[in-house]
Amino acid sequence: MTTATLTGSDSARNSAAAPAVDAGAVVAARLLAVDAVEEAKSGHPGTAIALAPVATLLYQKHLRHDPRDPSWAGRDRFVLSCGHASILLYTQLFLTGYDIALDDLRGFRTLDSRTPGHPEYGHTPGVETTTGPLGQGLATAVGMAMAFVHERATFDAGAPRGESAFDRRVWVLASDGDLQEGLSYEAGALAGRLGLDNLTVIYDDNDIQIEGDTRLTSTEDAAARFRAQGWHVDRVELAADGDVDVTALDQVLSTAGPEGKPRLVILKSQIAFPSPGAVGTAASHGAPLGATEAAALRDVLGVTTGPFEVSESTLEKTRAAVSRGAALHQEWDERFATWAAADPARAAAHASFTSRDVPAGLADTLPQYAAGASVSTRDASGAAIQALAAVLPAMWGGSADLAEPNRTAIRGAESFLPDASGAGDYTGRNIHWGVREHAMAAAMNGIALAGGWRVFAGTFLVFSDYQRPAIRLASLMQTPVTYIWSHDSVALGQDGPTHQPIEHLAALRAIPGFTVVRPADANETVAAWAAITAAGAPAGLVLGRQNVPVLDIPLADVRAGVARGAYVVHEPERLDALIVATGSEVTLALETATTAAAEGIGVRVVSMPSREWFAAQSAEYREQVLPGALRARVVVEAAASFGWHDVAGAGGAIVGIDQFGLSAPADQAMAARGMTVERVLAAVRTVLAPA
Template sequence: MSMPPLDLNQARKAVDTIRLLAADMVEKASSGHPGTPMEAAPAAYLLYTRHMRHNPANPDWAGRDRFILSCGHASALLYSMLHLTGYDLSLEDLKNFRQLGSPTAGHPEFGHAPGIETTTGPLGQGVSVGVGMAMGLRFLRKRVSDRLFDSTIFALCSDGDLMEGVASETASLAGHLRLGNLVYIYLDNRITIEGDTSLAFTEEVATRYLSYGWQVQHVEGENLQDLDRAIARARHSPRPSLIIARSHIGFGAPNKQDTAAAHGAPLGAEELAAAKRFFGRDPEQSFVIPEDVAAHMREAVARGKALEKEWQQAFEAELKQNEALKSWQQAANGELPAGWDDLPTFAAGEKLATRQASGKVLNALAEKLPFLLGGSADLGPSNNTVIKEEGSFTACTVGRNIHFGVREHAMGSIMNGLAHIPGLIPFGGTFLIFADYMRPPMRLAAMMQRQCI
C-alpha cells in the first residue's frame, strides 16, 4: 500500500484532536484512563491513516489487517479512532463512554462495537491473542492463498502487558516461528499505578525480545516521522517486530504528564483545560472535532472501500480455480462438509482411556475438516492430540500440528487468536490440573463466544 508523504501539520492537528477527544470521554464519565490515549495518539493515528488495510464500512472484511489494543484500559483511544475513521460508532456513543448499555465500555469488548478485534483488559492477553491471529493468517496464506491473506497484526502494548508472564510465553513462540506478520508498538512510558516502573521492572526489554528472535527498533513516541518509518520497516521484516516508543503518559497535561496521576482517573477540569490550552484549543469546549480533521480522518472510508474492492476482485478470480479457497469459503461461512459427523462409536463398558477415544474422534474430524488445527502444551503423545498424516506448524511449514511447548497459558490465548480468523477451528489439550494455567483465556473465549475446542 503506497503512502503519500506525511503532512506533519495535518498529522499533529489530528493527533491532538484524538488526545483531547479521549480525555473528554474520561472526564465526562468521571471514570477511566486518559493518560495512555494521550501518549498513544501518534501511533494510533499513523496505523489507522497510513499503515493498516481496513475498511470502516466492513469491519469484518477477511483481507484486512488487524489492530489490537492490548492495554485495553486505553479504550477511549480505540473508540476515538473508530469514530474518526468512519466506523459505525457515533459521537454520542463516545459521550456515553463507560455507561451501562453503551458500546463504548471501559475496556474493549469483542462484539460490542465494530472494529474491536478481541476483548482486552487483562494485560498480556491482547499481545498473546495477536500471536494466534498471526499464526492463523500464515496458515491461510500458505495453504489457501498467498495473496489474499497477506495481512498484518498490529498492537499497542504497555509496560504492564510485557510484565505479564503470558506475554513472554507467546513472544518466545512468535520469535521461534518467525511470525513476520506481527508488529507491536510498546509504549515505554516508565509509569505504573504505584509509581515509576523501576520499582519492579528494570530488565532490558529490547535485549529480551532480541533473544526471542524479534526485530527491535527504538523511537521517540512523539516523533511522527521516525515512528512512521519504523512501522514501515517493521512491515517488511521476516521476523516479528517490537517498536519501543519512548512515550509520555498524559502528554500535554502540564501537571500530570509523566506521573501515575495521569493513569487511572480523569485529569480534572482544571488540568484538562490546561491541556487544551497547551494544544491551542478552547478550554471551554469539549468533544471538538475540527472540520479539516474530520475530513482528513474520514478519508479512511473511501480508501478502505477501494482496498476491499481490489481484494474482492482477486478473490473472485482465484475462487474459480482454487479448491482450497472454495473449502475455506465454506468453512468461513460456518458450513460443515457432508459426513463430518461420521465419527467413531464406543460401546458402553469398553476398556478405552478417554484420551484415546478423544484422539480417535479428533483424527476422524481432521479427515473431514481441513481447517481444524491445534496441539498440546508438550503433551501430544500423552493426551492424543496429534493429527496423524499431518506435519508440524514450524517457522518453515504450516502443518496442522501446533507445538505450543510447555506454555499452557500461551496455548489458551493463541487458540483464541486462531478462533478469530474466519474458518479456523483450533483445539488444544492438556491434563485437567494444568488447565488452571489457562483460566484467563478460557474465560475470555466464553465471553467472546469463540469456537475453541
C-alpha cells in the same frame, strides 16, 4: 512462507514522503479522550493522550481497514493490548468513520454504552478482541498471526511474498504491564519460534505505572529479551519537543522488517503529554485530569473548542479513511476474485472454511465402540480427532508438550513451523505449543477470531489453572475453541496430588458461557466431540487416562443423551433412588445399582456428561431425567463436591473428593479417596433412610 504488507497501492500508502499525521486529527483525538473520561468521571486518559499520534498514524496510514465494513475479510487486525486505554481506540473509530457517534463517546463507561471501559469483542464495531487483563491482547494477537500464515499456506502458498489476498498483518499496542505479565514471555517466545513476521507490537515505554516509576518493579532490557526470543527490535526515542516521534515511527513502520521475525517497536513516550500538570505522572494513568487540567491542555494545544467539539474540516480529513478503506477493499476484492477464479475447487473449500460448515452425517463418520470393550476416554478422543481431521480441513491443534499423553497429534499431518525449520511448514496442522498453557489458550482465541479455524489444544486437567484467564475471555467472546483436558482425577495415580485435579471441574463449571463435558466411556467421548463441533462455542473435554468399559447403551441413545447433557443409562423395575454420575464414575454408579438391586433397592443411573447442556434443555426433559418428586438422590464424581448440591437436593448426598489426592496406583488412589461401591451404596441407603 511469510506474510507481508501488500505491494502496489498498499506500499504507496506507506510512503514516508507524506506527512506522518494531520496535526488537527491528533488534537481532536487527544481532546476527545480527555472529554470522554471527564464526562464519565473515570477512565485512563494518560495513555490515550500520549499515544493519540500513534493511533492516528496507524488508522490513517498503516492499518488496512474499511470503516464501512468492519468485518471485511481482507483487513488487518489491530489489538489494543493495554485495554484500559480503550478511549484511545474509540476515538479513532469515531474519527475514521466507523459506526461510532459522538454520543457514544459521551456515554463512555456508562450502562449499555457502546464504549465500555475495556474493549469488548462483538459489542463495538471495529473491536477485534476483548482485552482486559494485561498480556491477553498480545497473546491473542500471536494467535491471529498464526491463523493468517496458516490460512495463506493452506490456500495460496504459491503466491509471491506480498501478493496474496491472504497477506494480512496484526498490529498491537502494548504497555509496560503487558510485558511484565508472565503470559507475554510465553507468547513472545512462541511468536519468535514460529517466525511470525506478520506481527508488529508497538511497546509504549513511558516509564510509568500505577504505583509510580517502572524502575520500582523492573530494570529489564526489553530489547535484549525479545531479540533473544527471535524478534526484530526497533527503538524510537522521544522527539525534541517531548512528544512521541511519530515521524520516526512512521519511517520504521514503512520499512519492511526481516523475514521470519516478528517485530517489536519500543516507543518512548511521556504519559499524558502535552498536558502540563499531568505529563509523566502516575495519577494520569487511571483518573480524570480534572476540569482545571483539561482546560490547561486546551491552552497548550491552542484550541478554544468546548468538550466533544470537532471541526468539520478535521472530520473531513480523518474520514478520508473511508475512501481509503473502500479503495483497499476494492483492490482486495479484485485480487481475491482472481485467486478464486484460478481454482474454483480451492475457492469452494475456502468458502466452506469461512462459514465453518459441518459435513452432513458427521456423527456416522466417527468411531464406534462395542459394548464391553475397555478403552480410555483419552484414547477415544484421539481416535475422534483423526476422524474429524479427515473431514474438517480447518481443524488443527496440539498440546502443551503433551501430544502423546493427550492423544492430540493429527496423524499424517506436518508440524506447524516455519519453512526453514526443516521439520514442517505453515500448512502443518500439529501445533507444538511447548509448556506454555496460558499462551496456548490465549492464542487459541486469536486463531478462532481470525477466521474459520476449528482449533483445539490439550494439557492435563490440573493445568487448566494456568489457562483460566484466557478461558474466561473465550467464554466472554464465545470463541469456538476446544480444550482437551486429560488425566481427569486421582485415577492419574502415582504422580500424586500435584497432578490430580480436585477443585478444577467446579471452578470451570463456574465460568458463565462455558461448557464442560466429562464423558463416561468411548462412545460418549465420540458423541461429545460431535456435539462440540456442531455447537461452535467454547468447551472443555475432560478425559481419563485409565481404561473404562464401553457401556451397553444403544448408540443413538448415547448421541442424543450426550447432546442433551444428561440421560438415563439404567432404569430399574421399581424406582427408589437415583444416582447421577459423570466420567468414569458412571461405571461405578452402574456397579452400585447392580449391588443395590440384590438388596431390593431400585436405582436409576443418570450419566451427566455436561451440566451446561442439560441446563439448556426443556423443563419437561429435565423432569423426565431427574424427577422433582424423587428426593433420594446421590451424585458421584471423583472431584470436589462443590457445585453439586442443587442436583443432589436437600434430601440427597454427594460422593466426591474434598481433599487433595495422593501418590498411589490408580485403583488404590481411587479407593483411598472413597470412590468405591461400598461408599456409594452407603450413600444410597442414607438418602432412603426415614428422616
